[in-house]
Amino acid sequence: MSTINIIDFVYLISAVLFMLGIKNLSSPATAKFGNKLSMAGMAVAIIATMASPDMYGFVMIIIAIAIGAAIGGYAAIKVEMTSMPEMVALFNGCGGAASALVAMAEFSGHTGAFANFTIITLLLSIIIGGLTFTGSIIAYTKLQGIISTRPITYPFQQVVNAGIVFFTLFLAYLVFQNPDNTFAFILIIILSLALGVLAVIPIGGADMPVIVSLLNSYSGLAVSMTGFALNNNALIIVGSLVGASGLFLTKIMCDAMNRSLANVLFGAFGAIDDSVADTGEGPAGSMKGFEVEDVAIALENSESLIIVPGYGMAAAQAQHVTRELGDYLSEEGVDVRYAIHSVAGRMPGHMNVLLAEADVSYDQLYAMEDINDDFSTTDIVLVIGANDVVNPAAKTNPSSPIYGMPILEVDKARTVVVLKRSMNVGFAGIENELFFKDNTMMLFGDAKASIQKVLNALRE
């Protein structure tokens, strides 16, 4: 058994550890252990690789690891839970960049002729890794609000993007024919970086959960491609795991919005579209603004409460005070539960993490399909900064852009309290008739401040 055989065997062990790690993520009770298994898998794979024959540059490696660990560790400790989508997007981008750089290094260090398969996978790794890198950075800047969360569109956008894709593939063909064509090679790198930017700018803020998931999948795919090129099974296996995980989440997000992936990617959902805005058929009636005391009285007289958080809760950092309110009412004997729509927030599971941070027990959190039948027997629903995911138009109005999207049927509850920042329409620019219903109480203002006031009123 040669050293290479031993290293390959260790890679198999680490692949098993990764699989077991994900398997343990099937329950919050075992998830922490699963993450440790996954870390162990990574550690043994790294150690085995360092023990490869003919390794020289240990000093460089140690410096690089120290720099990376310092940056990654610092970011992981400092990041606010509300900013988790941004953090994951950035880490994703790093993964994409790493794959592309490894492929470039392999390309530059290669001696002799390339096998056809090797060069194809190397080029794919560079293209996918490169666009994952810049796409993730754009997603990050959108999530941070550094650039507008509105879709950025221009004429013939899709034609231009498709043209760039074909041109990039053409250049890849040139490099495939002649690996010494450095000019084409560098142009491929630049174009794939540009593609990441161009592909993500037309996508609106509310669609970010899909994009973050999809970029996650791409980073996995890039790793797999690198694995093929280096003939490294560990990379192939892990890349496909991550790729599958990202695609799975992407599909859940698309299903939860009743939209196809193509529609998310090319539909520029949420672009300011005057032709739709003025159809004249706004919901009848008027929004009724209520006072804090009214809401407090309604809550006091209820026996069951379902809290529906949305991105507004994250934006207002209202998760802690929400939990306080929930706990207070629980102690008063109210049955308090939380209903979470799959696309609430800016990434899959965003609301769950925030509520977990605020110390809400995870068995109080319910997914849509587990709680939707219970709204009709619930006294009061508290909607905190959620809009489209509770809009009844998705069920009743075939002309609505969100028609067909599965929603939390909060309007069936006896009373609905909606905490909302202002009278403005939500992100997608769609009127929400829930706000105009007779059994709806609107409480305008910053979610955190509003809940705090309600809580104070209750305690008095």
Add this chain to the structure above:
Amino acid sequence: MDTGTIIIGLTIFVLACFAGAELISKVPQTLHTPLMSGSNAISGIAILGALLATGRPESINAESMLGFFAVVFATINVVGGYMVTDRMLQMFKKKKRKKKE
């Protein structure tokens, strides 16, 4: 690279995709963010290729420099991803619910 090696690689890829999909479909919605950051950390496995690219050249050259930056990026991904996942998972607790009857 001979055709046999390619076929083996593709076989591993396809089977791992199925295994991955099977495992991941069992992850509840509550843990989707940690799943994402955790799988993110795993995708930092590109560090293996990065280590080889940095370590193999006997002196500093283009390959080892590219490898160096690849190691930096991959390490950010691995260390940051695992730490942030661990931080999140620490928060998922099941509390005894107190209720006044």
